[in-house]
Amino acid sequence: MIDKIGYPYSYGDExxxxxxxxxxxxxxxxxxxxxxxxxxxLGFGELIQSYSPSSNQPKTAIVRVVETSRxxxxxxxxxxxxxxxxxxxxxxxxxxxxxxxxGSIFVQGFTPQRQYGSRPINKPLSxxxxxxxxxxxxSGNRNPGGSSSSMEKMSKRLSQEYTEYQQNFNSPPVSKxxxxxxxxxxxxxxxxxxxxxxxxVFHKTTVDEARTALQAEMEGIVDNPQRIEQPICKSVDLxxxxxxxxxxxxxxxxxxxxxxxxxxQKSPYTLQEMANNMGESIVKQKERxxxxxQGPENSENVLHIIDLAYVPSTExxxxxxxxxxGAGNSEGIKFLNDNxx
Amino acid sequence: xxxxxxxxxxEIRLKIRNKTFLNETAxxxxxxxxxxxxxxxVDCRFEEIDFLGRSINxxxxxxxxxxxxxxxxxxxxxxxxxxxxxVKSDLTRVxxxxxxxxxxxxxxxS
Numbered sequence: 001m002i003d004k005i006g007y008p009y010s011y012g013d014e015x016x017x018x019x020x021x022x023x024x025x026x027x028x029x030x031x032x033x034x035x036x037x038x039x040x041x042l043g044f045g046e047l048i049q050s051y052s053p054s055s056n057q058p059k060t061a062i063v064r065v066v067e068t069s070r071x072x073x074x075x076x077x078x079x080x081x082x083x084x085x086x087x088x089x090x091x092x093x094x095x096x097x098x099x100x101x102x103g104s105i106f107v108q109g110f111t112p113q114r115q116y117g118s119r120p121i122n123k124p125l126s127x128x129x130x131x132x133x134x135x136x137x138x139s140g141n142r143n144p145g146g147s148s149s150s151m152e153k154m155s156k157r158l159s160q161e162y163t164e165y166q167q168n169f170n171s172p173p174v175s176k177x178x179x180x181x182x183x184x185x186x187x188x189x190x191x192x193x194x195x196x197x198x199x200x201v202f203h204k205t206t207v208d209e210a211r212t213a214l215q216a217e218m219e220g221i222v223d224n225p226q227r228i229e230q231p232i233c234k235s236v237d238l239x240x241x242x243x244x245x246x247x248x249x250x251x252x253x254x255x256x257x258x259x260x261x262x263x264x265q266k267s268p269y270t271l272q273e274m275a276n277n278m279g280e281s282i283v284k285q286k287e288r289x290x291x292x293x294q295g296p297e298n299s300e301n302v303l304h305i306i307d308l309a310y311v312p313s314t315e316x317x318x319x320x321x322x323x324x325x326g327a328g329n330s331e332g333i334k335f336l337n338d339n340x341x
Numbered sequence: 342x343x344x345x346x347x348x349x350x351x352e353i354r355l356k357i358r359n360k361t362f363l364n365e366t367a368x369x370x371x372x373x374x375x376x377x378x379x380x381x382x383v384d385c386r387f388e389e390i391d392f393l394g395r396s397i398n399x400x401x402x403x404x405x406x407x408x409x410x411x412x413x414x415x416x417x418x419x420x421x422x423x424x425x426x427x428v429k430s431d432l433t434r435v436x437x438x439x440x441x442x443x444x445x446x447x448x449x450x451s
Contacts, residue, residue: 165375203393204394237433265396
């Protein structure tokens, strides 16, 4: 046998009593060192299980990390038939000792010199948790063309009120709602803010309005919806200003609900009455801000979007019919989510 | 038109007396389905509450005071205000339908 530096045997060498004795000695020392190193590096209460090397079989020591619920399982599969730690564990110990700027004397003492047949040191297995950090939570989405979270998820993240409504009251959803990941998240956040509030507030109502505005823009119903800035919004209390199409300069959003929600709200009105009242109020709103400074020039410049997201499919037609009946005509009124196809 | 949502007269209403609501959270515990319904508020005070877009159905407010209360876009249906003071409050785009106001002092928010 050719003498080698470090561990003097190679895989495939014939097992001799001398080799077995050598293995046993190494295994005893590793069984003391390894648990100390892992316990120190991982910070666990749970210790690494090591099997007694005292058996006559020299290559039976198995080292594995006990799974815990706190961290991902670190499974050191592979060289199960070896005595003592494998090259991966050694490389880990070395790597972590470098990263942490030292580590315990056990780590330093254990840190091996690179040996024949060991894994490349620059590719160790890491002892760290493989938890992925969502950068978006810290920096926001800077991609104006798309978003990593859907509009629905974003809405829930912004408004607790919205989340509670969807989870507790609108579950299962009364109607299939438009949702997408292909939207400008920053613009959505801007639109979802209450423009009249002095601080940043996201109400269920304002989040719903923002969703409707963006959907309407995507469907080509309006161009570039924006909130009306302060202090103008205090006098011109319409939801959005828009750049068209056609004569539209302002837009307002309505969210009628279905009869089931009305009943639960203990509303004194029927579905038809609610829709009829909404149509009547739309006509008044179109006129109301026309003579106000920076308001719409006339009622034809105000578009009303009636979003039927909270109306079940079976009632959408009824709501549409009675809204138009209350308004008298369909001028300046558009419906959104009016079918669940 | 058939009224299927008719509320029976004998229905037990929640009565809240002599209570001060200092924020939305305090009042939101009584909000169900985005609506405040069938509650009698007597000798209550409401301070700095933003109640944007809620429905208030068949409620009575008696001897109560509202300060810096934002009722914006709220929809009141069959509510009664009696001997109430609504001051420095935002009432833009509020809809009152079939509501009664008896001795109510109201001043706008600027």
